[in-house]
Amino acid sequence: MTNNNIVWHDQSLTKEERRKKNGHHSAVLWFTGLSGSGKSTVANAAARRLFDQNVSTYVLDGDNVRHGLNKDLGFSDEARKENIRRIGEVAKLFVDGGQLVFTAFISPFREDRDTVRALLNADEFIEVFVECPIEKCEERDPKGLYKKARAGEIPEFTGISSPYEAPETPELVVNTDTYSVDECVDQIVEYLKQKNML
Numbered sequence: 001m002t003n004n005n006i007v008w009h010d011q012s013l014t015k016e017e018r019r020k021k022n023g024h025h026s027a028v029l030w031f032t033g034l035s036g037s038g039k040s041t042v043a044n045a046a047a048r049r050l051f052d053q054n055v056s057t058y059v060l061d062g063d064n065v066r067h068g069l070n071k072d073l074g075f076s077d078e079a080r081k082e083n084i085r086r087i088g089e090v091a092k093l094f095v096d097g098g099q100l101v102f103t104a105f106i107s108p109f110r111e112d113r114d115t116v117r118a119l120l121n122a123d124e125f126i127e128v129f130v131e132c133p134i135e136k137c138e139e140r141d142p143k144g145l146y147k148k149a150r151a152g153e154i155p156e157f158t159g160i161s162s163p164y165e166a167p168e169t170p171e172l173v174v175n176t177d178t179y180s181v182d183e184c185v186d187q188i189v190e191y192l193k194q195k196n197m198l
């Protein structure tokens, strides 16, 4: 649905000016993975490591965003699609603002992640697959949700009663069953350095 009375207004500051001021590139690091795979932990640890190196970062997390902007959304396929669509647009604003934004959402559907990718330039979207076998995620179960899902108390639970489509060609894979949080962060920072984004 488009409204011809809504006219785009160019801003007084450009993305390039903001990047120059910050001294680094701006982009979305899109963390995707099962519940309990380590998205929030690794994303926050990476944001902290880079912040301590004077990089302007921000983390958008599924759990948190669903308390505010997306509190009207559930976990049906359509609701998850809308969740990711909205966050993709928000993340784009952060990129325009000159920040490295880390999004930590299960984002189970390839089509939805590709929709976000298409919003941004090629060097502004980095898909980070947070790989962890569901057995390990279930063993961790920090919020007890797998136990509830197995008991039938949570419908449409990713990996149990709702699908997860793993990335086929992510820019980066961090395996949290094999590597520690710090080692995962090392891999992320090394990637950004190799791409001259820092």
Ligand SMILES: Nc1ncnc2c1ncn2[C@@H]1O[C@H](COP(=O)(O)OS(=O)(=O)O)[C@@H](OP(=O)(O)O)[C@H]1O
Pocket: 034, 035, 036, 039, 040, 061, 062, 063, 066, 075, 079, 080, 081, 083, 084, 104, 105, 106, 107, 108, 143, 145, 154, 155, 156, 157, 158, 162
């Ligand atoms: N049905 C169902 N399926 C999956 N996850 C569920 C569900 N209900 C609640 N939760 C909790 O919500 C977090 C996932 O929200 P997301 O916004 O990341 O999900 S999605 O991207 O819209 O699929 C997820 O948080 P993380 O564990 O941090 O991934 C869960 O704790």
Ligand SMILES: Nc1ncnc2c1ncn2[C@@H]1O[C@H](COP(=O)(O)OP(=O)(O)O)[C@@H](O)[C@H]1O
Pocket: 033, 034, 035, 036, 037, 038, 039, 040, 041, 042, 104, 140, 142, 175, 176, 177, 179, 180, 181, 182, 184
């Ligand atoms: N690389 C890792 N190695 C070991 N445990 C991890 C690692 N990353 C995350 N964890 C642990 O896994 C659990 C789930 O992490 P969390 O960040 O909440 O996952 P998600 O955001 O994907 O649901 C937490 O107990 C966390 O401490």
